[in-house]
Amino acid sequence: MEEGVDYYLNENGLMVFTAAYHLKRGYCCKNKCKHCPWNFGKDGGRKTSKIQIKSKPK
Structure with a gap:
C-alpha cells in the first residue's frame, strides 16, 4: 500500500x-x-454504483 494513493x-x-x-x-x-x-x-441506504460493470450477453 502506498500512502497518498491507497490511504491517507x-x-x-x-x-x-x-x-x-x-x-x-x-x-x-x-x-x-x-x-x-x-x-x-x-443516498438513504440505497446502494448505487459510480462504476458500471458490463455483463456478458447471454
Missing part, C-alpha cells in the same frame, strides 16, 4: 482508505467507508 492519515492519525484502494480490493465490505466507490450507506 486523517487529522486524528487514523488511516483512511481511498476509492482507488477499494477498487483495487474489488468488493464492498459494507462498512460505510468514507470513500466507498459503490456508495454503500449513502
